[in-house]
Amino acid sequence: MYKFVFTCIFMCTILHAQNYTKQDSLRGSITPERAWWDVIDYTLDIHVFPKNKSIKGSNTITYKVLNTNKTLQIELQSPLVIDSILQNQQKLTYSKVGYSYFIHLIKTQKVNNTESLTIYYHGKPKEAENAPWNGGVVWSKDNNGNDFIATANQSIGSSIWWPCKDHPADEANSMQITVTCPNPLMDVSNGRNIKTTQNNNNTTSYTWKVTNPINNYGVSLNIAKYAHFSENYKGLKGNLDCNYYVLPENLTLAKTHFKDVPKMLKAFEYWFGPYPFYKDGYKLVETPYLGMEHQSCVAYGNKYLKGYLGYPMGTSEWGKKFDFIIIHESGHEWFANNITCKDVADLWIHEAFTSYAESIFLDYHYGTNAANEYVQGLKSSVKNDKPIIGTYHVHQEGSSDMYVKGSLMLHTLRQIINNDQQWRKILTGLNKEFYHQTVSGKQVIDYINKNTKIDLTSFFKQYLTTTQIPTLVTTQKKDCIYYTWENVVDDFKIPLKIYLNGKEKWIVPKEKQWKKIIGKYQQLKIDENFYVALKQL
Structure with missing residues (x-):
């Protein structure tokens, strides 16, 4: 019942440079004496x-x-x-x-x-x-x-x-x-x-x-x-x-x-x-x-203070609108206590969704712009020191980036879906589908893939298993902007909202392939709700 195999294409590659002990294996794996x-x-x-x-x-x-x-x-x-x-x-x-x-x-x-x-x-x-x-x-x-x-x-x-x-x-x-x-x-x-x-x-x-x-x-x-x-x-x-x-x-x-x-x-x-x-x-x-x-x-x-001990989380002042501990720790009742990871290597299921819940609280009470500004204010806190997914079967967590970078990842996903009714259906659906269950990261990703009808495997692989920020590279030739992805995993393919001369436009960049649009790249901006970088040649 509790033997499980992680088959997701990226899960087997997460091995940090660290020596693990017999105790680590006994603690972190489903041994025959546990199974x-x-x-x-x-x-x-x-x-x-x-x-x-x-x-x-x-x-x-x-x-x-x-x-x-x-x-x-x-x-x-x-x-x-x-x-x-x-x-x-x-x-x-x-x-x-x-x-x-x-x-x-x-x-x-x-x-x-x-x-x-x-x-x-x-x-x-x-x-x-x-x-x-x-x-x-x-x-x-x-x-x-x-x-x-x-x-x-x-x-x-x-x-x-x-x-x-x-x-x-x-x-x-x-x-x-x-x-x-x-x-x-x-x-x-x-x-x-x-x-x-x-x-x-x-x-x-x-x-x-x-x-x-x-x-x-x-x-x-x-x-x-x-x-x-x-x-x-x-x-x-x-x-x-x-x-x-x-x-x-x-x-x-x-x-x-x-x-x-x-x-x-x-x-x-x-x-x-x-x-x-x-x-x-x-x-x-x-x-x-x-x-x-x-x-x-x-x-x-939290000493009866708004924010995190009186300070906003990140750079946005929206973080002072609520007591961080009440909102964050209570959010774990849904993601951690209702839906629980089977292995702490997948602790991002707990922390990414619950950190993202802080913005959802703001969205409900103060509007989407408040939520957007709050998440955008977390970008400078990302360390990108090591992968968010830890090492399986040895009780090893990944990077603490599972909090803020995890929130940015899910906020980016909300933009990709571009339909808040569907996004809400996915969040409520996760808590219904996996009600009072322990799950793997693969199960969560598979559920999202199925319910968005988008293959987001490479998207999650990018943010959970690498320390690289997807980078949109642009160059100007005459009256055309040419663009491609850099610092991305194979098959990374997401729609991206940009602004060209102040007008909203959606593009789908592809690694190792230059696409073009008409315009001046000095007038191109990426929507700030996407956790991606821009590099102009």
Whole structure:
């Protein structure tokens, strides 16, 4: 079920100059010890001890047997240690390579059966050095000296704080999370709070239930002395309850500042389709770091400022019209949490579409010109340092250009399609076609090709696998402009909007072939909504 082969013509060529370890392969590939079982449910139960920055707990993994096997692979990163593993009250043995554990099963695993095992563990999880980029657990204090704790583990992996099948291709269909912490702190995790238990030892246990498929890195704990308020949003699938958890001193400010949430929902439901997790609700939770797209539990730390910590993303002042973290991280509910990449090499599915969503928000509330100016303002931020697609099967992401260059790529695609009704249909269609699924980049590209009736394979190859900006080369001969492509992959062929003497004109350049139009090249301009360069000879 989770074995997949990447056959797209450009996927096999992405090999960065880097040595990969055995651990990289174990982490990033569908090994035989992973392929034979499918996660159905996780039941995570942990106690958090802020004084010594440690945790202890258990995770019960319920899974479906796809093929016969007696060895099951999970991950748990040091310095956390496994205390014991039980299945049917029998203690299991295991071997270990790095932080990958190979559990030796006693019971015969029959195909199509549902089985479960429980892993008990404890220790001091890795502390985040610079969350969310260099992740782990954040142990912090609020301004009143109360503990302020959160997880941020997108790249490093959820196995940094709980044992699991730490690969994006296999999502649990549901999950229950119980977190016990000292009073007066409370935990906020994914899904809905179904139980709160006051214990005799001055602690409280908070149990949260997720009823939708959830990716591992979207699972979170957030512990603080929170204040809470809520509102009801009337969306495409009925009433969506929106809950907000903030530090008490920010409660009044949050009630005004978080008005970006219903605006976000209105824009994204229009462009992307219904919010994907009505059953689990929507939460925005204040955290001691900038932010993260935890499913139905979005982490917020943008200091109640518009833009990105008060500054616009890129050079356009339109970036100050919204709180970047609220809009960007919530956009991931559609692209990352609803549609999830099978391999982090394809993380552009998450980041390109969600970065582009920032302009879609502006488009809905302020018009297309605002969206255009915002995306155009991102051009100077592109590094073109390495390909956006990473290396497959070794848990290796590509360039951070997947954000801004990815946005520019999709904005260019919108111009190529040149029909906003069709463009919207593609965006909503992606979220319907791949609803609650893990996908490859090839599947996304194939879907777009099919629904545009244009072969855009070379277009995506250009922007995702090279660092070259397609360049329109022009030269003047008498009263004709001759033009061709430079710095493009084979078969790169897209329509391009230009302005000649101020008049709009569409051309279709071709590499190694000069075409001509009548005019003076000094009067030729490329539409700025295309991420291409111009070179005049």
